[in-house]
Amino acid sequence: MHRSIDWADGAIVVIDQTALPAEYRLLELRTIGELAGAIKRLAVRGAPALGAAGALGVALSAHLGGDVRADAELIANARPTAANLAWGVERALAKLPAGKDAVLAEALALLTEDEELNKAASAHAAEIVLAECPRRPLRLLSHCNTGRLATVGWGSALGVVWHLHERGLVESVLVGETRPLLQGARLTAWELAQAGVPYRVHADSAAAAAMARGLVDCVLVGADRIAANGDVANKIGTYGLAITARHHGVPFVVVAPSSTVDSKLADGARITIEERDARELTEYAGVPITPPGAEVFNPAFDITPAALITAVVTEHGRFRPWLSSPGARS
Known part of the structure; x- marks a missing residue:
């Protein structure tokens, strides 16, 4: 298919x-x-x-x-x-x-x-990554799944990997497992394997250690909603990655089609965050793994402030918050 x-x-x-x-x-x-x-x-x-x-x-x-x-x-x-x-x-x-x-x-x-726009957005982002990251070949880190499975047929942030891989510029991709539903370990790893791109799966909590050891040249993520000021809602764990990347001086690039931009929302504080079923954390393969009655905090997404993001990239190129009006793009 x-x-x-x-x-x-x-x-x-x-x-x-x-x-x-x-x-x-x-x-x-x-x-x-x-x-x-x-x-x-x-x-x-x-x-x-x-x-x-x-x-x-x-x-x-x-x-x-x-x-x-x-x-x-x-x-x-x-x-x-x-x-x-x-x-x-x-x-x-x-x-x-x-x-x-x-x-x-x-x-x-x-x-x-969708296929055309995501190819364009990821092509723009690939050039930004190359400009931000002098090392060749590149060691990239991804979170959740942003490939063709997350789009119609190409990919947003993982589309950047496809562009760079075609040019022989990718050494490997570190794939965050993406708890609790493992979209990275299950889906991104599968897509990378299908494409013949070298990769390693890591526990979400190992991302900081990888950056501290100099194993990451750039973090690539997608977005589920982008506020007019450039704040980004994405899979839970993205905010922590952005903080870690900023601390270690690693570029943090968000790739999404412009349809993800919600110009009606001034900032990320106004984005509704979906709360998922507690059983995603209290059970594994249907087997209870927490004490009976354990309370759960299970947001599906978090908000990454624009100040922590190197670039938000759409099919129009680099997103320019508040250039002329909310949601304006270059």
């Missing part, structure tokens, strides 16, 4: 990311309930991929003859932090007056654009 999410025979088809790396499995989502469930349990995840899911969900509802606006609200609220999900929903919903075929055409156009 070329794309991580697509439309075929009246269904939304996604790679089931909960099954990887043990099994490569496709899901055919034929109802809005199935789509919302897949989003909530992270069978489809990653901000750009969620934008595609939102648009395709509206198209699916229209083709089923459902209450499209009610279904659109249900989809948009499935994961509150990712800006792209509601953006994709709204973009497809705008075509509803023109009929279901127009809605589907818009959703499919969004899929094609």
Whole structure:
């Protein structure tokens, strides 16, 4: 399957990311309930991929003859932090007056654009990384999953690795396991292996030690929402990586399509942070690992202040907060 999410025979088809790396499995989502469930349990995840899911969900509802606006609200609220999900929903919903075929055409156009925009964003970011990091070949550190699985078919931050690897400029990638659902160890490592890029998986808590030992030239991450001032919401643990990178003088680069920028939000303090199920921490493979009744703090994301970020990069190049208006880009 070329794309991580697509439309075929009246269904939304996604790679089931909960099954990887043990099994490569496709899901055919034929109802809005199935789509919302897949989003909530992270069978489809990653901000750009969620934008595609939102648009395709509206198209699916229209083709089923459902209450499209009610279904659109249900989809948009499935994961509150990712800006792209509601953006994709709204973009497809705008075509509803023109009929279901127009809605589907818009959703499919969004899929094609996503691949192109992420290739452009990661190409811009690759040049910024090369300008910031004199060492060759590069030793990069990634967090969560930002490859084709998190997008429609290329990748955001991991797309930078693809560009640099094609030029023979990557020595290796350190892959943070990304607790508690291990998107780095399960998904990013799988993508790197598929592409033949050397990598090592490390415990999230080992990132500081790796930087202290001089093993990291640049940190590359994606984003789920970017405020107008450049604050970034991303997978939990990103903020700590940014603090560590700043302490050790390691460039910290965020890569995302411009649809991730929420110009309505002045700063990151206004971003809603999703809280996940406590069982993600209290159980492992269904087996309890904490004392009965243990209280849990399980935010899915954190906010990294713009001051800690070397560059936020979209398909337009380096993001320039407050240049002329909130969300302005160069």
